[in-house]
Amino acid sequence: MTIGLQRLLATRGATLPVTDAGEAAVRAPRVGNRALFGGLALLTALVVVLDFRTGEDLSLVPLLVVVPALVSVFGTIRQTIGVSTLIMMVVVGSHLTTDGTFWEITTGVVVTVLACCLGVGACVLRIRHATEIARLRSAAVALQRQILRPLPILTDQVLAHGIYTPIEEDRLVGGDIYEVVQSPYGTRVIIGDVQGKGLAAIGAGFAVLGAFREAAIREPALTGVVDALEDAVARHNVFSAQTGETERFVTALVLGFDGSDRVQAVNCGHLRPRLLHDGVARAVPLRRAFVPLGLAELSSEPRAVEWLDFPPGGTLLLCTDGVTEARDASGAFYPLDARLGRWAERAPYEVLEALDADLDSFSGGVRRDDIAALALRRAAVGDLGGPSDGARGARRAAEAFSGR
Structure with a gap:
């Protein structure tokens, strides 16, 4: 799994099933706030003792009605009900033992009961809201798994590691995209960056990924794959225009691996790849960079490999x-x-770990854009446990698909 997604899923508890969402939403507070409830119990006892020592000159027990409200912010419904019951017994008992008038005692009892009931009601609403949020996050994880596959990915030709960090912390997916597909023609890889940010950019990225997954298996030529991606972005922009959204373009680098010492590449306005070999890192010289996906009408030059x-x-x-x-x-x-x-002499995943840590240190933890990176190495025996049955299965599926 990518480094960035590991962090996001871990911090959000998003791998839990939807049915456990409500329990997950309150489990951590229940365990982490035992010290808080112990402190509230000591506070209640202290207030009762002080009230007894001060007599009727300074009544402190009625102030305990704020305790259920505090518990409702952190605790579970059962905890809030328990604390509210205890506070009602203490405060109502205190009112009943005073020498106040009937209306003073009645008012104190009613206010206490009302405050405790409001605390329980607030806790119920908070738990319900937390459950809904947890369910939405679970759905977001399921959607994320359909948009971006977890890394590393092993095919017959390539082992791909990666990092992925969306700029917006409340999202699992941003405008950067990647995919690795085993096809009858070798392994096809794409990395891209959708213009702009937000949900509209995610939609354009999803359109490109869907088209790539199909075309990578169907098209014999890499230029045919890129043409299919161009058509997908064009169709998406037509739909966006009809719905009043901004049209997008996508920079992308599409690669084709056949197991040899050479790789096919079509660069659609994207950054050049870097090659790390023999202790040296250098930018790979690409002589031509074509227009981004979605802008083919602006150029009369066909894309080439x-x-x-x-x-x-x-x-x-x-x-x-x-x-x-x-x-x-x-x-x-x-x-x-x-x-x-x-x-340059490190393993691919070590390069990515170092890059991710160095970026965080360099920027002081302030990210201004989505970050995606793939480190590709030729597949070898022993990668991810040896020759990949999954890769062979993917190839068989690809062959079956292409033969339809």
């Missing part, structure tokens, strides 16, 4: 501009090429 070197033991690093455009406190951009040289 270039060939890149991919030597054994080398690592191809693909990333989005969230990496290269990260800034430090002075506004300087992240020096990707200079930093990669430090990690």
Whole structure:
């Protein structure tokens, strides 16, 4: 699984099933607030003792009606009811033992009961809201798994590790996209960046991913895959225009691996990949960068394939501009090429771990854009436990699909 998604899922408890959402929403507070409830019990006892010592000159017990309200913010319904019952017994008993008038005692009892009931009601509403939020997060995780597959991914030709960090903390998916597909023609890989941010950008990214997953298996030529992606973005923009949303374009780098020392590439306005090999990191020279997906009408030049070197033991690093455009406190951009040289001899996942930590340190934890990066290495025996049955299964499925 990607590093960024591991953090998000861990912090949100999002891997829990929907049916356990309500329990998950209150389990952590119930365990973490035992000290708080012990403190409230001591506070209640202290107030009772002080009230007894001060006599009727200064009545402190009625102030305990605020305790159920405090408990309703942190505790469960059962805890709130228990504390409210205890407070009602203490406060009502205190009122009944005073020498006040009938109306004073009645008013005190009614106010106490009302305050405790309001505390319980507030707790019920909070738990209900927390349950709904937990269910929504569970649904978001299910949707995320359909949009972006967990990494690492092993195919017959490539082992792909990755990191993914959306800029918005309340979302599991941003405008950056990636996918790795085993096809009858080798492994096809895409990494891309949708123009803009927000839900509209996610929709455009989903359109590209859906088209890529189908075209990667169907199209013999890599340019055919890219043409299908162009059509998908164009259709999405037509729909967006009809619904009043902004039209989008997508920068993308599409690669094709056949197991040899060379890789096919079609660059649609995206960042060039980096090759880490023999202790050296360098940008791969791509002579041509075509217009982004969705803007083919602006260019009369058809997209074409270039060939890149991919030597054994080398690592191809693909990333989005969230990496290269990260800034430090002075506004300087992240020096990707200079930093990669430090990690050129490391394994792909170690390069990504170092890159993720270094980006966080460089930017002071302030991210201005989604971040996605893939580290690709030629598949070998022993990767993820040896030759991948899953990869062979994916290839068989691809062949079956192409033969329909």
